[in-house]
Amino acid sequence: MIILDPGHGGDDRGNRGPTGYIEADGVLDIGLRLRDGLIQEGYDVRMTREKDETVTLYDRTKMANSWQGSLLLSLHTNAGPEGADGIEIFYTLNNEWQNQQHHQEAKRAAEVIQRSLVEATGLRDRGVKTRLVDNTSSPIYGRDYYAVIRRSNMPALIIEMGFHSNPREEALLKTPEFRQKLADAIVKGMKEAYPMGDLPASEKVQAEKRKIALTVHNNTVEVNGLFYENRNYVPIKFFEEFGYEVTWDEVNSIVKIRYKK
Incomplete structure (x- = not known):
């Protein structure tokens, strides 16, 4: 781990x-x-x-x-x-x-x-x-x-x-x-x-690879992700490849994802 x-x-x-x-x-x-x-x-x-x-x-x-x-x-x-x-x-x-x-x-x-x-x-x-x-x-x-x-x-x-x-x-x-x-x-x-x-099996995450559908600003796309411990994981940089802007809000400590028209 x-x-x-x-x-x-x-x-x-x-x-x-x-x-x-x-x-x-x-x-x-x-x-x-x-x-x-x-x-x-x-x-x-x-x-x-x-x-x-x-x-x-x-x-x-x-x-x-x-x-x-x-x-x-x-x-x-x-x-x-x-x-x-x-x-x-x-x-x-x-x-x-x-x-x-x-x-x-x-x-x-x-x-x-x-x-x-x-x-x-x-x-x-x-x-x-x-x-x-x-x-x-x-x-x-x-x-x-x-x-x-x-x-x-x-x-x-x-x-x-x-x-x-x-x-x-x-x-x-x-x-x-x-x-x-x-x-x-x-x-x-x-x-x-x-x-x-x-690595031994005990050191590997037991995650399921899956397609995850995401909808942002009424646009739905699929991405290769993982399902692990009841959470879906997708790479953040994925959004940038589909015309989205990813920024870090330092004041509120959140990632913002905005569609660039």
């Missing part, structure tokens, strides 16, 4: 770009697109949040551990000093249980997903890395610095998909096309790192 963790949300909405991009909303949109893409490929996926709500760091990892996930992907956009740019991924080294068994698997997944993101976006490759608590008086000295990595008892990645503090990268992140590109790149990386043929 793949756990997707869109960072921040709810009361935690302070991370913003210079012209209004909100990290919590952007990474949620990417996460929902990523979820749909992974399910379309047959992966079993759960999310720590599917809407704008407050979820604590400890609750995120508590959920992931209770679901016994195989991999946790925590989705973020970055902030830094003027001129900071690019994509980077932090991965498990030494978690809460002083357990390094997930280190090599996390590193392998991070390297593949990082390469896919850089190739798809053309953004600077800041590399994959680890970070440990270096305060010798801390009770967690020598363990993973980031709580979502440290407290996840599975390979865990924090994926920083560009700098929202950088005006050029913020402008990209504000577009649905670029957010879809990020989601597609992670799906591609996951397919390379975890080919479906290599």
Whole structure:
């Protein structure tokens, strides 16, 4: 099972770009697109949040551990000093249980997903890395610095998909096309790192492929989708191929689909 963790949300909405991009909303949109893409490929996926709500760091990892996930992907956009740019991924080294068994698997997944993101976006490759608590008086000295990595008892990645503090990268992140590109790149990386043929049946989503009829503005079309856990899933970008405009409403945290006459 793949756990997707869109960072921040709810009361935690302070991370913003210079012209209004909100990290919590952007990474949620990417996460929902990523979820749909992974399910379309047959992966079993759960999310720590599917809407704008407050979820604590400890609750995120508590959920992931209770679901016994195989991999946790925590989705973020970055902030830094003027001129900071690019994509980077932090991965498990030494978690809460002083357990390094997930280190090599996390590193392998991070390297593949990082390469896919850089190739798809053309953004600077800041590399994959680890970070440990270096305060010798801390009770967690020598363990993973980031709580979502440290407290996840599975390979865990924090994926920083560009700098929202950088005006050029913020402008990209504000577009649905670029957010879809990020989601597609992670799906591609996951397919390379975890080919479906290599996964046991318990790790594959038991979803039914079906034709789904959609009616928008009195236009009915059919799309290849999936039926999973009493929900129908269709790729959002499908609408754009049939003359619809798909936009993300950051104020109300919803996707809007409008027919362009």
